[in-house]
C-alpha cells in the first residue's frame with residue numbers, strides 16, 4: 132500500500148542521507164540555520180530534505196525540557212510534542228505497570244491506545260512490559276515507530292496504525308489510554324468530546340481490568356467511577372494531568388496528589404472540607420495537585436492549619452509548616468483590600484517591586500501594579516484573597532526552607 136505523502140517525506144529523514152543532513156543541522160541554532168540551508172543547497176541536497184531536517188532539529192531542541200536527553204535521538208511533529216507526556220510523568224505511569232509484572236515478566240503485553248509519538252510507550256517498554264502502541268494518525272505512528280527504533284527498544288515495543296476503538300485486545304494484559312483532549316485550535320474539550328471519548332476508557336476498563344488513563348487535570352470529579360484511583364500529578368508546580376487507575380493498577384485510595392520531581396504524595400477520599408479560622412503566623416498555598424484532588428483538608432491536618440476563608444484554598448497556621456505539598460509564607464500584615472492603604476504601606480517600606488499572588492478576587496496584578504505607583508528598592512509578596520468573606524491583602528515573606 133502506498134504511504135501518505137507526509138509519511139513518505141518523513142521516511143527520507145531515516146535514510147543514511149537523511150541522517151547525515153540531520154547531523155549537519157544539529158544541534159539546532161536559529162542564527163546558523165539559514166546559512167546551513169544555503170550550504171546544503173549549494174551541495175545539491177534536496178531543499179525539502181533540508182527543511183525537514185531543520186524542523187526535526189528545532190523540535191528536538193524544544194523537546195529537551197519535556198523529554199530529557201532522549202529527545203536528541205527522537206522524531207517529532209509540533210502537535211505530537213505538545214501532547215507528549217513529560218518523561219518524568221511517563222516514567223511514573225510506567226512504574227505502575229512494572230508493578231504488575233514482577234521480575235520483568237516477558238509475557239505481559241500492554242496496549243498503549245492513542246500512543247501519539249510515544250513518550251508513554253517508550254517509558255512502558257523501558258520499565259519491563261512489552262508494549263503495542265495504537266495510533267490513528269499515520270505520520271504520528273511512523274514517528275512513534277522511529278522513536279522505538281532510535282531508542283533501541285525494537286523487540287520490546289511495536290506501533291500499529293489504527294483506530295483504538297476497533298482494537299480487539301486479545302492477549303492484552305493491561306491498557307494505557309491517553310485520548311486527545313484538545314481540538315485543532317488547542318482548546319480543551321469536555322470528556323465526551325475527547326478522541327476517543329471518556330466513555331471509551333470506561334469500556335476498555337470493563338474488558339481489561341488493568342487499565343490506566345491519562346485525563347485532563349480539570350476532569351470533573353463526578354465522572355470518575357467508584358472503585359478507581361484518581362491521581363492528580365504536578366511537575367515542578369505545573370498541574371499536568373489526572374491519571375485514572377482501574378483494577379490492579381489502583382491502590383485502595385480514591386484520590387491521590389503526586390508532586391514531581393519529589394514524588395511526595397497525599398491521599399484521601401476527596402470528600403472532606405477543611406475548617407476555616409483566623410489568619411495565623413504562616414500561610415500555606417497548597418500545590419495545585421492537592422487542590423484539584425480535593426485533599427486540602429488532609430493537608431490542613433498535616434500542617435495543623437485552617438482555611439483563611441471557607442471557599443478559598445489557602446491554609447493558615449501558627450506553626451512553621453513542615454510540608455513539601457505546598458508553598459509556605461510567613462505573614463507580616465493582614466489588611467482589608469484598598470489601593471490607598473496598600474500603597475501607603477508599601478511606600479513606607481520602600482517597596483519598588485511586588486510579586487502578586489491571588490485567589491478568590493477579581494483584581495488582577497495588571498490592574499493593581501500601576502495603581503500602586505511603586506517606588507523603592509525593596510521587594511514584597513502580596514496575596515490578594517478573601518479572609519472570612521472580606522476582600523483582603525496579606526503581605527507575606529516566602530519561607531525558603533520549610534524545615
Ligand SMILES: C[S@@+](CC[C@H](N)C(=O)[O-])C[C@H]1O[C@@H](n2cnc3c(N)ncnc32)[C@H](O)[C@@H]1O
Pocket residue numbers: 211214215216244245246247248249250251252265266267268271293294295296309310311312326327
Ligand atoms: C494525547 S496524544 C497521546 C500522547 C502520548 N501518550 C505521548 O506521551 O506521546 C493522543 C493521540 O491519540 C490519537 N488518537 C485520537 N483518536 C484516536 C483513536 N480513535 N485511535 C487511535 N488514536 C487516536 C491522536 O492522533 C493523538 O496522537
